[in-house]
Amino acid sequence: MPVFLAAPVTTIALCWRLARRDGVALGFTTHDRDLTIDGLSYRSSPGMLPSAIRRTSGLEASTMDVSGALTSAAIAERDLEAGRWDGARVAIFAIDWEAPDGEQLALGRGELGAVSIEAEGFTAELNGPAAILDRPVSEETSPECRARFGDTRCRVDLARYRRMSSVTTVIDESTIDVADTEPAANAYAYGRLRWIDGENGGLSSAILSSAGDRIVLREPPPFAIAAGARIELTEGCNRLFETCRDRFANAENFRGEPHLPGNDLLTRYPGAS
Known part of the structure; x- marks a missing residue:
């Protein structure tokens, strides 16, 4: 004491x-x-x-x-x-x-x-x-990856897929144009946008899709977006095995069961295609 x-x-x-x-x-x-x-x-x-x-x-x-x-x-x-x-x-x-x-x-x-x-x-x-x-002691099986993109189980180095940029144009409350073009088609879908400064500074927003220099957020950030705000963009992963294997060459760390038979196997009958 x-x-x-x-x-x-x-x-x-x-x-x-x-x-x-x-x-x-x-x-x-x-x-x-x-x-x-x-x-x-x-x-x-x-x-x-x-x-x-x-x-x-x-x-x-x-x-x-x-x-x-x-x-x-x-x-x-x-x-x-x-x-x-x-x-x-x-x-x-x-x-x-x-x-x-x-x-x-x-x-x-x-x-x-x-x-x-x-x-x-x-x-x-x-x-x-x-x-x-x-929290649950064990995980449930799923065809999608259960790891979070870039965590210790996924092991993808996010530094390769993270870029600094800035907002050039505000289209609406959840759509913006940025200063840099995406590295691949829809590369930022399922990714994160971190606000560096402005009223949203320190907060993060989930990205719905991207096309060229346009970013669409899943929902508007808490505060209004201002042109010129600095941001950090992190590419995303849709948790599918094909994406993990072909885009990130990380199939050995995939945390899902994409080839596990589903419930439809129980409803099959002889002669069904």
Whole structure:
């Protein structure tokens, strides 16, 4: 147990460290003034409160809720709605505010789950590490690849299929023209577009199709697209064995069963073609 918990007069402050998927890290504390811990400034935010924290030694998935007021410019309602905070890594701990660089008491960690906005505040569910045990233990067979394009199972080097570009013309809310022509027909279909700057900076959009220098997104981004915005384009894969073999020469890492007989085999009868 940390020494500061046994002091006759407690000087305890709760702290949150939030790290978004785009690399932005923020710190908040219940103390009445800002604290600097491990080089990160933790802003005073008494309005952020966790629910009861229960720690167990079992394997059940542990969750808790974190609620707060939308008073900090760092956590804006528009960013919550845009999904900037989805999947953010969170660490909650207690410290002695008189010695913020001293011993820490870890209270919880995990990723932000469902986020709901209520009146002038928000509530976010924190899923602990044990929540991964709720996932399926084994995979189901499928004719399509179950790996994510470019992950450790796919093993395709995405650096070869990723390019920087910029928006030249905005056709409509989900269709744009870019500065560079695609390397092959419909190369960016099933791929990703990452917004580098502008209001959508740090967010990603799924690509529906591409033709020449035109990109069609699956759905409009959260904020309006501005001409001149820098973007990163990553080619996609439709998860078919033929594409994996012929386009990416990666058949040995295909994670599917394209030749497994389907249910139609059970309905066949002698003489059927």
